[in-house]
Amino acid sequence: MSAPAPSRAAIEEFLYHEAELLDQWKLPEWSELFTDDARYDIASLDAADPLTADPATTLFVLSDDKPRIMARAKRLMKKTAHAEYPHSKTRHITSNVRIGPAAGGDLPVRANFVVYRTKGDRTVHYMGEAHYLLAPEGEGFRIRRKRCNLDLNTLAEQGRLTIIL
């Protein structure tokens, strides 16, 4: 008999937990949410289809495997990660959670996001759709894949993408 399907409440709770870790700059803990074979990707903002774009054949904005997810988290905690010193204040808003049918034990989950980032006296925002593949583990989940598709054509206003979406 297979385990009961995870509840919407459990999935949403997990996404909110991830957002809270990010807003609290608990990045090493955040990086532990990912499976060893995980990927965190953001395709080029002009990709014809950012969901299927391949970082091995097209230029991405961000394309991390697990070691680089951990390295990114580690680096951003350093004072010498100048772009994020002092750390931006961020607020991750996650909504419109849609849960797909389980595929090979993993759960495809989509969520809309808006992230506000303030550094100095300047506030910018990043919005889009996050596509997750969540791997159920014990009572909770780990992230096998996270791809953020931004509803932006350029980062003319935002400048940088040094926070984690």
Place this chain on the structure above:
Amino acid sequence: MPLSPVADRRLVQMDPAHGRFRVHRDSFRSEEIFQAEMQLIFAKCWLYLGHETELPGKGDFLTRRVADRDLIFVRSRDGVLGAFFNTCTHRGAQVCRDKRGTSKSFTCPYHGWVYNTEGKLMSMNANRGFPADVNADGGLNLRRVPRLEQYRGFYFVNYDANAISLADYLAGAKDFLDLMCDQAEGDIAVVPGEHAYGINANYKFLCENSYDGYHLLPTHISYLEFLDEQSKLSGKESAVAFLVNEYGKKGRGRGLGNGHGCLESWVASGRPVAQWIPAWGPELKKEIDATRARLEQRFGPERAGLIADVQKNLVIFPNLVINDNVGFTVRVIEPVSATSMRVNAWALAPVNESPRIRALRLDNFVSFLGPAGFGSADDVEMLELCQRGLLHAPVEWNEISKGMTDADPRTASAGPDDEAQMRAYWAQWDLLMRGQPAFSTAAARVA
């Protein structure tokens, strides 16, 4: 020639006797000077538009802003590349609203005038009201950019019909473009995808930063530490130790004529053509070593070494960066105001390289470069710190003196962590801003 509003101001001070080179900070903050730059520099110099591989098929087009002018770059139905101002000759509407695409014609959405891919007006969407010979002189065709020329597939425009040729303009930069392009056994191409972002700083700060070997340790220490952890290097073997102890001993920064300059440096951060590093594993070693061997067959060991081992940061005056280091990249810096710029960057790659080498190349690129890279974003922070610092302080001069000699700054050479290449830029900038003759057509062979 427009009268220079800064002809009587010495914004660049060169004092070789005392080893000093200074640039007045108004050059980074004055809107009046910025407007003068648009007229005296950007309306006269060759400006990068795009690479021929971005428009592979007939009718392929893209739209780009180049020095505050919106252009259409299009391959005609005869296969010829052309550049036009993106404005209908009727009332001015932009006739092309897509960033890129393929089309047989451009139709103005306002009154329906139709232009073909050679810019010729084909229809005015009216069967009465205009004289039959209304466009006899072609004056109602899409306006062609005065000059469009290319070197090794890199297309540039010039808004000055009387400009010297692109080949002459590029001077010694041609040799570095050759070295970069010769890494490919075949053609190079732009890889799909781009980085497009804004920086709240004067565009010249990014020009300076793009071939600055002096900032690497303090600005990029966290990237160097990442490299060391990735390759499990420590102590004397580490990238950090290399920067501290070895970097300045080999390589150089130099002017290449007409304001261009290049930083040549030896940093073993790994290159798909053709410098293997342990982090890439033994399988790739065979392939990269084989590429290196073929490179030596094609060019001999010396030139092969210049291609494979030397990281090149090339700045083509006034706003193009072509770097062949952790990535092979075209970076165009679009000035927006005295205190802001926009950056577009693309990845270049040999067309014939293997899929795993391509993947490695792109991964290398994105790890350091771009708005989420472990390097570029920290550079951007430095440029914005510079801009904020000099906007709000009465200090008048920026120092660009490191490694200053009494040689002609436009072609002088110094160490990789000196500032000779930036002085080459500023010396040219100074001549143009004062309305002085600035372009040399003398062939400069450097490599």
